[in-house]
Amino acid sequence: MSQASSFSNNRAEDDARSTRELIIAESLRCFAESGYDGTSLNDIAAGVGIRRPSLLHHFASKEALYAEVFEKLLADWLEHLDIAVADRALGWAKVELVLNAGFQLFEDTPDYVRMMRREALDGGTHPGIDLAAVLRPLFDAASAYFDAQMEAGVFKRHNSRHLLITGYGAILTYFSDAAFIDGLIDDDALTKEHIAEHRDHVLSFFKSALIG
Amino acid sequence: MSQASSFSNNRAEDDARSTRELIIAESLRCFAESGYDGTSLNDIAAGVGIRRPSLLHHFASKEALYAEVFEKLLADWLEHLDIAVADRALGWAKVELVLNAGFQLFEDTPDYVRMMRREALDGGTHPGIDLAAVLRPLFDAASAYFDAQMEAGVFKRHNSRHLLITGYGAILTYFSDAAFIDGLIDDDALTKEHIAEHRDHVLSFFKSALIG
DNA sequence: CAAGATACCTACCTACTGGTAGGTAGTGCG
DNA sequence: CGCACTACCTACCAGTAGGTAGGTATCTTG
Numbered sequence: 167m168s169q170a171s172s173f174s175n176n177r178a179e180d181d182a183r184s185t186r187e188l189i190i191a192e193s194l195r196c197f198a199e200s201g202y203d204g205t206s207l208n209d210i211a212a213g214v215g216i217r218r219p220s221l222l223h224h225f226a227s228k229e230a231l232y233a234e235v236f237e238k239l240l241a242d243w244l245e246h247l248d249i250a251v252a253d254r255a256l257g258w259a260k261v262e263l264v265l266n267a268g269f270q271l272f273e274d275t276p277d278y279v280r281m282m283r284r285e286a287l288d289g290g291t292h293p294g295i296d297l298a299a300v301l302r303p304l305f306d307a308a309s310a311y312f313d314a315q316m317e318a319g320v321f322k323r324h325n326s327r328h329l330l331i332t333g334y335g336a337i338l339t340y341f342s343d344a345a346f347i348d349g350l351i352d353d354d355a356l357t358k359e360h361i362a363e364h365r366d367h368v369l370s371f372f373k374s375a376l377i378g
Numbered sequence: 379m380s381q382a383s384s385f386s387n388n389r390a391e392d393d394a395r396s397t398r399e400l401i402i403a404e405s406l407r408c409f410a411e412s413g414y415d416g417t418s419l420n421d422i423a424a425g426v427g428i429r430r431p432s433l434l435h436h437f438a439s440k441e442a443l444y445a446e447v448f449e450k451l452l453a454d455w456l457e458h459l460d461i462a463v464a465d466r467a468l469g470w471a472k473v474e475l476v477l478n479a480g481f482q483l484f485e486d487t488p489d490y491v492r493m494m495r496r497e498a499l500d501g502g503t504h505p506g507i508d509l510a511a512v513l514r515p516l517f518d519a520a521s522a523y524f525d526a527q528m529e530a531g532v533f534k535r536h537n538s539r540h541l542l543i544t545g546y547g548a549i550l551t552y553f554s555d556a557a558f559i560d561g562l563i564d565d566d567a568l569t570k571e572h573i574a575e576h577r578d579h580v581l582s583f584f585k586s587a588l589i590g
Numbered sequence: 591c592a593a594g595a596t597a598c599c600t601a602c603c604t605a606c607t608g609g610t611a612g613g614t615a616g617t618g619c620g
Numbered sequence: 621c622g623c624a625c626t627a628c629c630t631a632c633c634a635g636t637a638g639g640t641a642g643g644t645a646t647c648t649t650g
Contacts, residue, residue: 185627200503203415207608219610220628228608283499287492289557291412298561305562322586328579331559335551336544345501347543349510350517367540374534375587397597418637431640432598440638 186224188214193235198277201284202232202292233294236285239278240300246271251304257320258377260311262369265337269365272341276356283342305330321376333372340364398436400426405447410489413496414444414504445506448497451490452512458483463516469532470589472523474581477549481577484553488568495554517542533588545584552576 192213196205207228211221225231250267253260272279285297305327312326340347340355347355354360404425408417419440423433437443462479465472484491497509517539524538552559552567559567566572 200500201413201415203413206606208606216627217629218608219630222609223627280499283495283555286555286558287495287499288412289555290561296561298558302562324583324586325575325579327563328576329583331552331562331576332548332580332583335547335549335555337547339547339551340543343495343498343501343547346498346510349502349508350514350543351539363537364540364543367537368544371536371541371544371587374536374590375583378586378590419639420637428597429599430638431600434639435597 185214185216189221189224189231190235190238193231194239194277194281197232197235197284198280202228202288207231229293232292236281236292236295239281240297242275243271243278244300244304247304251307257315258373261372261376265333265369265372266365268337269361269368272337273356273358273361276341276344279338279341283338322378324375336368397426397428401433401436401443402447402450405443406451406489406493409444409447409496410492414500419443441505444504448493448504448507451493452509454487455483455490456512456516459516463519469527470585473584473588477545477581477584478577480549481573481580484549485568485570485573488553488556491550491553495550534590536587548580 189210192210193205196209196213199205200209207218207221210231211218214221221231225234247264247267250264253263255263282297285292285295290296290298308330309326312321312324312329315321316323316326340361344355351360355364401422404422405417408421408425411417412421419430419433422443423430426433433443437446459476459479462476465475467475494509497504497507502508502510520542521538524533524536524541527533528535528538552573556567563572567576
């Protein structure tokens with residue numbers, strides 16, 4: 167009856183992986199849209215086209231499912247950002263590279279941003295997840311980079327750690343609060359055009375503050 | 379038996395208002411901390427020291443309670459910000475005035491910020507609440523102000539609407555995501571000192587981008 | 591004092607939550 | 621074929637959600 171089982175002509179393992187992935191994808195959608203408490207396992211199961219017990223056959227518990235979705239989120243982000251971070255560009259070029267990579271990533275997966283925001287907002291409520299601990303090496307490295315560039319006179323002097331927090335807020339908010347921003351600008355904030363507009367603004371604004 | 383009724387020697391109306399206010403205050407705490415779905419009426423009632431049915435004697439429903447808490451939030455914010463907005467200062471002085479008023483307000487009521495963020499994140503899920511509609515006049519007025527100042531050459535050219543969105547994100551995030559930022563800076567982000575640090579950074583950063 | 595209102599209570603309702611028990615159809619393999 | 625395994629199902633469990641019914645004690649007012 168379910169769509170999933172109609173594919174079971176293929177190898178069983180393929181089907182298994184596919185259903186797991188469907189569950190993770192639907193969970194991401196639901197958790198991003200309604201949060202952990204606002205999402206029931208029935209919601210997710212219904213979105214996938216199976217029953218709750220079948221979902222719990224693939225994941226031990228709601229907590230475990232949430233943790234796995236979140237781990238995938240972090241892994242995807244770190245993978246994509248590492249490419250930009252690893253680039254040997256210097257000065258403003260590197261900042262622009264990372265910001266562009268971030269905007270591209272967030273444009274592709276706005277649900278990730280909303281889920282991440284909810285997690286930051288909850289502040290470590292979910293057991294086994296320590297967002298800050300994972301991101302802190304990146305934070306420290308970025309802070310050191312800015313300090314070095316400021317020391318060298320490439321960037322104007324700012325508090326590098328607060329600069330990063332400001333940037334984090336400025337960029338993620340556009341995606342996490344898109345539904346609210348829709349109402350401010352009276353249009354869909356997540357169109358390609360509006361995102362590009364915001365990206366251009368953030369780039370020129372930060373460049374203006376860092377270089378002049 | 380309850381603490382509330384032990385005060386009933388006073389005028390009944392006083393007591394009534396007081397219990398209502400206790401409920402609203404506790405609701406704010408809970409909604410900010412755990413969100414709408416993560417907060418049960420039992421949680422709130424327990425925090426006040428009464429039972430759930432007694433709480434529902436003061437408020438028709440959970441939705442109605444949430445709406446009233448949120449209306450109070452908006453009213454408080456608009457009241458405080460209007461004072462700064464109404465000031466006849468011009469150029470950077472006015473921006474600094476409003477930003478300082480905002481920081482002071484958010485420092486006093488960080489729970490408001492978290493609740494507001496959750497609402498922006500949910501994006502109009504709660505019936506009878508349209509955050510964007512309320513804030514839009516302010517948004518449009520602020521946008522016009524920046525456009526005029528840029529036109530007059532007081533500020534460097536930026537996209538005023540995206541500038542406001544960037545500022546909104548940069549400032550509110552520090553308070554809404556404080557628990558996460560704690561983990562990044564390895565300290566309580568909401569101490570007077572750290573807030574002042576962030577305020578100083580935001581002020582100098584924005585001044586740097588707007589004036590140079 | 592009597593009437594009415596207020597603020598609280600216990601007991602109960604239905605709906606839904608996360609999770610489990612136990613069963614079945616289909617697949618791969620010795 | 622027979623065994624083990626996977627992926628799904630229905631039926632159930634205890635717990636909790638928001639909300640209601642109906643009662644009691646206290647205070648205000650005529």
